[in-house]
Amino acid sequence: MQQNDNFADYGYSFQAKVIAAALSDRDFLVQSIDLLESKYFDNRAFKWIFERTCHYYTDFKQCPTLDVFKIQIANIAKTDVLRAEVLKAIADVFKSMGSNESDKIKQTVIQFRQNHD
DSSP states (O other), X not given: OOOOSSGGGGOHHHHHHHHHHHHHOHHHHHHHHHHOOGGGOSSHHHHHHHHHHHHHHHHHSSOOXXXXXXXXXXXXXXXXXXXXXXXXXXXXXXXXXXXXXXXXXXXXXXXXXHHTX
16 A cells, blocks of 8 residues: 555644644644654645744744734735635634644654654
8 A cells, every 4th residue: 555645644634733733832843843844734725834834933933823824824915825725724723723632643743754754
């Protein structure tokens, strides 16, 4: 059986929860920066969010807040379809924060990455 090289098999909700876990757990965010690449997300909005999260943390050593994302989203042209996709995805990410599945999500991410070394 061929192994998928991204989170597509895990689905949209899983990917939202991965980013939510990184945004709500600084240690996991630091680990994610080392373990993950945006290419693991099959949704371009999640790729955008993950890249901005990593850059923000690298620059400021803090997890970005919803307000930070609002400012970054404002820089996307209103006519760009990506803007609507990011708005939906960021809403889903923040709804997923505090999920009781957070530990399992983190463990699955680590296993995924170990399987792709």
